[in-house]
Amino acid sequence: MDRLPKCLLIVTAEVDAEVEAEWNRWYDEVHLPAALACPGVLRGRRYVSAGPLSETLRGERRQLSARIYTTVYELDGPQAVETPEFQAMRGWARFAPQVRSRTQVVQTLN
Secondary structure (H helix, E strand, C coil): CCCCCCCEEEEEEEEEHHHHHHHHHHHHHHHHHHHHCCEEEEEEEEEECCCHHHHHCCCCEEEECCCEEEEEEECHHHHHHHHHHHHHHHHHHHHHHHHHEEEEEECCCC
16 A cells, blocks of 8 residues: 655635636646645645535534535645745735635644
């Protein structure tokens, strides 16, 4: 069995439908290659939700209809997101008004 990565960066985003095609093109052709070129970023892959989403908030469960994009990056360690190269990546700002939700978290093995 392959060894699981010791550090992940997980980014999720939900974007308005009217910019989704342009945002995906930018993400796939510009942003993802730029991220993968940064020191300490080993691999990355994008996913999109399929079907209804289930959300639980304070014990209340609800079903949602949304397209959530998730990108999972394997990192050398949490310091990879602090490099000048990683910090210099730009492009999200132009889509900010159309990004309804976004999360970014660095996870390390416990």
